[in-house]
Amino acid sequence: MIAENCIFTKEYWVGDSRDGVVVNGDGYHFFRMLPQGLIVEAYEVYETDEGDEVVTPLPEMQNVGWIQDLGFKDLEDLDAIEEGEFSRIKNLSDVRLQS
Numbered sequence: 001m002i003a004e005n006c007i008f009t010k011e012y013w014v015g016d017s018r019d020g021v022v023v024n025g026d027g028y029h030f031f032r033m034l035p036q037g038l039i040v041e042a043y044e045v046y047e048t049d050e051g052d053e054v055v056t057p058l059p060e061m062q063n064v065g066w067i068q069d070l071g072f073k074d075l076e077d078l079d080a081i082e083e084g085e086f087s088r089i090k091n092l093s094d095v096r097l098q099s
Contacts, residue, residue, distance in 0.1 A: 037066035
């Protein structure tokens with residue numbers, strides 16, 4: 001699927017991180033999705049006390065519909081981002097997985 005067919009968004013989250021390191025913290029979910037709201041790729045991001053970004057892939061979100069499956073009325077709760085910002089997060093994930 002080529003990037004021209006996708007939109008790039010993020011949403012703010014509060015709670016526990018997927019990796020269990022952050023409890024009652026906050027961060028963002030970054031999404032590459034189709035304009036209709038189908039999630040193609042997703043990552044969770046939070047910042048440590050030292051200012052480092054921790055990125056975790058969310059493969060369970062792939063092919064989940066923001067509207068149809070998650071029950072949102074529209075994409076209004078998401079912040080639009082540039083493809084470059086999404087790519088930066090994806091690259092941080094790739095580096096972490098290779099470590």
